[in-house]
Amino acid sequence: xxxxxxxxVEVGGKILLKGINLDIGEGEVHMLFGPNGxxxxxxxxxxxxxxxxxxxxxxxxxxxKIINKLPMWERARLGIGIAFQSPPVIKGVxxxxxxxxLSGGDGFSEELFSFLRLEDHASxxxxxxxxxxxxxxxxxxxxxxxxxxxxxxxxxxSGVDLESVALVGEAINRLLERGNYVKRTPKGYSKxxxxxxxTGYLLDYVSVDSAHVLLxxxxxxxxxxRDILLTIKKQGYKGCEIxxxxx
Amino acid sequence: MSDEELKxxxxxxxxxxxxGSFALSDDLTLVSLAKESGLEVMPISDALKLIPEVKEKYxxxxxxxxxxxxxxxxxxxPLRGLFARIKxxxxxxxxxxxxxxxxxxxxxxxxxxxxxxxEGAEIHLxxxxxxxxxxxxxxxxxxxxxxxxxxxxxxxxxxHSWAPDVEVYPKxxxxxxxxxxxxxxxxxxxxxxxxxTYPKMxxxxxxxxxxxxxxxxxxxxxxxxGSKLVLEGNSSKGESISRSVSSGGKIIARASVEGRASNCxxxxxxxxxxxxxGGFISAVPELIAFKNDVDLSHEAAVGRLSEDEILYLQxxxxxxxxxxxxxxxxFMKVEIEGLPEELKRxxxxxxxxxxxxxxxx
Numbered sequence: 001x002x003x004x005x006x007x008x009v010e011v012g013g014k015i016l017l018k019g020i021n022l023d024i025g026e027g028e029v030h031m032l033f034g035p036n037g038x039x040x041x042x043x044x045x046x047x048x049x050x051x052x053x054x055x056x057x058x059x060x061x062x063x064x065k066i067i068n069k070l071p072m073w074e075r076a077r078l079g080i081g082i083a084f085q086s087p088p089v090i091k092g093v094x095x096x097x098x099x100x101x102l103s104g105g106d107g108f109s110e111e112l113f114s115f116l117r118l119e120d121h122a123s124x125x126x127x128x129x130x131x132x133x134x135x136x137x138x139x140x141x142x143x144x145x146x147x148x149x150x151x152x153x154x155x156x157x158s159g160v161d162l163e164s165v166a167l168v169g170e171a172i173n174r175l176l177e178r179g180n181y182v183k184r185t186p187k188g189y190s191k192x193x194x195x196x197x198x199t200g201y202l203l204d205y206v207s208v209d210s211a212h213v214l215l216x217x218x219x220x221x222x223x224x225x226r227d228i229l230l231t232i233k234k235q236g237y238k239g240c241e242i243x244x245x246x247x
Numbered sequence: 248m249s250d251e252e253l254k255x256x257x258x259x260x261x262x263x264x265x266x267g268s269f270a271l272s273d274d275l276t277l278v279s280l281a282k283e284s285g286l287e288v289m290p291i292s293d294a295l296k297l298i299p300e301v302k303e304k305y306x307x308x309x310x311x312x313x314x315x316x317x318x319x320x321x322x323x324x325p326l327r328g329l330f331a332r333i334k335x336x337x338x339x340x341x342x343x344x345x346x347x348x349x350x351x352x353x354x355x356x357x358x359x360x361x362x363x364x365x366e367g368a369e370i371h372l373x374x375x376x377x378x379x380x381x382x383x384x385x386x387x388x389x390x391x392x393x394x395x396x397x398x399x400x401x402x403x404x405x406x407h408s409w410a411p412d413v414e415v416y417p418k419x420x421x422x423x424x425x426x427x428x429x430x431x432x433x434x435x436x437x438x439x440x441x442x443x444t445y446p447k448m449x450x451x452x453x454x455x456x457x458x459x460x461x462x463x464x465x466x467x468x469x470x471x472x473g474s475k476l477v478l479e480g481n482s483s484k485g486e487s488i489s490r491s492v493s494s495g496g497k498i499i500a501r502a503s504v505e506g507r508a509s510n511c512x513x514x515x516x517x518x519x520x521x522x523x524x525g526g527f528i529s530a531v532p533e534l535i536a537f538k539n540d541v542d543l544s545h546e547a548a549v550g551r552l553s554e555d556e557i558l559y560l561q562x563x564x565x566x567x568x569x570x571x572x573x574x575x576x577x578f579m580k581v582e583i584e585g586l587p588e589e590l591k592r593x594x595x596x597x598x599x600x601x602x603x604x605x606x607x608x
Contacts, residue, residue: 048562076564084562088555092577101573102563125577142563 001026001150001192002047007058009039009046015056016042018217024150027189029176029206031225032196034214035237040196041085043214044152047194048082049075062150081148083139085155085196090126095138098126102145116141116171132159133168140171151175151193157201169205178207200229213240258346258375266370267343269329271358272350276327285337286370287330291359294330301330305361309392309420309449317416321390324357328389331362331372333399338369342590345374349385349413358389364399364427371402371587376409376417384412384440393421395429395454404432404590406597409439411467419446423454425480430585433460434594435470436601438496443471445501452480452508458487461579461594463601464496466525473501473531478511478541488516490579491549495525503533506541513541519549520578522571572602 002024009017016039024030034040046053047060049072060067067075090098095118099108113119116137127135136156143151156172157165173179176191183190195202202208203225211225213232220240221228231239253259260278262268267288270277281288294301312322329345349356364370376387387409395401401421409415423429431446448456458474476485487502504513517530532545552574560570579598583591 050558050562071566072558072561073564073566073569076562082562084559088553088559090556090559090577091553091574092580093560093573094577097577098560098563098573101565146563 001028001063002194003059003061004047005059005061007046007060008056009042010054010056011042011052016217017046020058020219022212022219024192024194026192028209029178029193029195031200031203031208031211032194032214033200033211033228033232038214039217040214041154044082044154044194044196047152048072048080076146076148079149080152081143081146081150082152083136083143083154083156085158087127087135087139089128091128093126094123095126095141096122099141099145102142103147108145112141112144115174117167133161133164136160136168137171140168140175143175149191151191153193153195155196155198158198162201165201166205169202172202172206176206179205200225200232203229213237215240253346253375253377258344258373262344264341265344266339266341267331269331269344270346270348271327271329271356272348273354273356274325274327279329283339283341285334285368286339286343287332287334288343289330291328291330291361292326294361295326301361305363305392305394307392309422310390310418317388317418318390320388321357321359326359327356328358328360329362330360331370333364333368333370335365336367339371340587342371342373342587345372347374347376347387347389349378349382349387349410351385352382353384354382355386356388358387360389360391361394362391362401362403363394364396364401366396367398368396369400371590372404373590373593374403374405376405376407376415378408378410378413383410385410387413387415387417389417389419391417391419393419393429395421395423395427397424398426399424400428402430402432402586402590404586404594405434407433407435407439407442408437409435409442411438412440414441415439415443417444419444421446421448421456423448423450423456425452426454427451428455428585429457430583431456431458431474432583432586432590432594433462433472434597435472436461436463436597438465438468439470440467441469445471445473445475447475447477448485449477449479450483450485453482454480455484457485457584458502459581459583460489460500461581461598462489462498462500463492463579464494464498464526466495468496470496471499471501473499473503475503475505476513477505477507478513479507480511481508482510483508484511485513487514488581489518490581491517491519491528491530492522492575492579493519493526493528494522497526499529499531501531501533502545503535504543505535505537506543507537509538509540511538511541513543515545517545517547518578520575521549521551522575576602
């Protein structure tokens with residue numbers, strides 16, 4: 001579904017991604033670990049097409065099409081969706097208004113507002129006075145309305161209390177049609193995802209196929225997510241540095 | 248002027264869901280009728296002839312005929328305009344409509360209106376001021392005297408839609424007596440050569456006045472709009488909120504609150520967005536306090552649309568124009584406390600109609 005080849009990206013005069021190669025197949029869920037400042041968010045924003053992420057070299061291929069030069073909204077319409085880590089307040093735009101627009105009319109299930117505990121937020125401006133957890137759930141709600149084939153989630157569990165992590169995990173499974181919400185095609189799962197995580201808490205709720213570690217703009221590892229998390233927990237990212245040197 | 252054009256701005260000559268209707272086309276009164284008991288609607292010339300107290304109590308009582316060029320022009324012109332009065336204690340939920348149309352090229356429409364809500368009465372007035380589609384130039388001068396007597400409630404919503412070479416000078420003063428409540432909404436979203444309006448509201452003890460204006464100025468438009476709230480009564484309250492959007496047009500958004508009595512509270516908000524270069528927005532909030540126990544405040548901000556917000560919506564699949572349109576529409580939809588739902592929906596409908604899909608930006 002998504003292939004990235006030798007991707008180099010500059011933001012504000014600094015090179016933040018240095019030769020990324022990544023393959024995410026149809027129905028696969030990948031997790032991305034890495035310390036602060038390693039380039040995780042930059043990678044997501046570059047795939048989405050944010051203009052401040054300038055591609056110096058390499059290709060992003062989505063469903064066989066090179067999308068390097070496509071504007072953001074065209075990428076979104078091809079089926080790429082993102083949940084931001086710290087989304088801004090959208091002044092004057094009500095959550096239910098945007099959700100209606102994204103879902104293309106009145107067909108959106110009202111039940112999703114209560115599922116994500118956002119019934120009281122529907123008529124409020126997007127993110128105005130929302131808590132950290134409410135912002136994350138509002139991002140997921142919008143993704144439900146968009147219904148993308150490829151979902152990028154930037155630290156969906158950060159700033160969320162432990163009780164709500166379970167809800168976020170449940171929502172991600174539902175969005176990706178996994179866990180209790182399985183909808184397999186003859187080939188298997190159909191939705192793919194790249195999830196940036198700091199903590200790995202989500203691994204208790206979402207089944208992740210593969211994980212990567214990003215260090216200083218380079219992907220240094222691609223292994224079982226639990227093995228990677230174990231290394232990080234025991235040795236910090238230094239463990240990954242050692243691993244990188246060995247490999 | 249076709250019925251369709253009138254309907255776009257919520258005016259329908261039949262007036263089926265209205266409590267009363269009045270329409271003036273150039274200087275011809277097309278409609279003047281009241282459908283509910285307790286409501287009087289008639290041309291001002293008839294009112295002055297038939298009801299002696301109109302002259303005694305209301306006619307040129309809030310303004311002087313030689314106050315300025317506009318009042319002199321109105322005082323010296325043939326009598327045209329609306330007299331509407333809602334009787335004591337009568338509350339009418341269905342809105343009343345009034346429409347002022349410029350139908351002939353370069354016509355100069357001159358109007359003097361008197362609107363009275365007697366003690367404890369309630370009425371919601373919608374006025375539409377439009378130019379017929381084949382007309383590009385003209386003038387509209389008006390004086391409106393509004394009386395909100397003790398404990399009465401009046402909302403006055405003005406939807407203006409002019410043409411590129413039209414100049415408009417509506418002048419109004421509202422007197423809000425003890426415990427009365429007045430909400431004034433002004434919406435102008437189409438090109439106009441020159442528009443100048445600065446309604447004054449005088450608020451007595453425990454009275455409330457709220458003024459909202461939403462203005463969009465494309466290039467070649469010059470809009471000088473504002474309101475002046477004079478809080479004369481103890482514990483009176485006033486609020487003046489404006490939203491201005493310039494895409495090449497010039498806007499002066501004024502808002503002044505004078506606190507003249509004990510415990511009065513006033514708030515002013517002037518927010519502007521500049522979409523393209525070529526014009527300007529001048530936000531002029533003014534607070535004047537005469538007592539040591541008044542509470543007056545203001546907020547003013549002028550700038551561009553937030554890049555972060557536009558990018559956020561683009562990441563959701565909206566094109567740049569669609570994203571801007573959604574944000575501008577949201578910016579203009581002010582929360583108006585106390586305005587009936589139906590009128591809120593009508594304001595939102597007109598804003599959506601103007602900016603849907605990025606048109607007009």
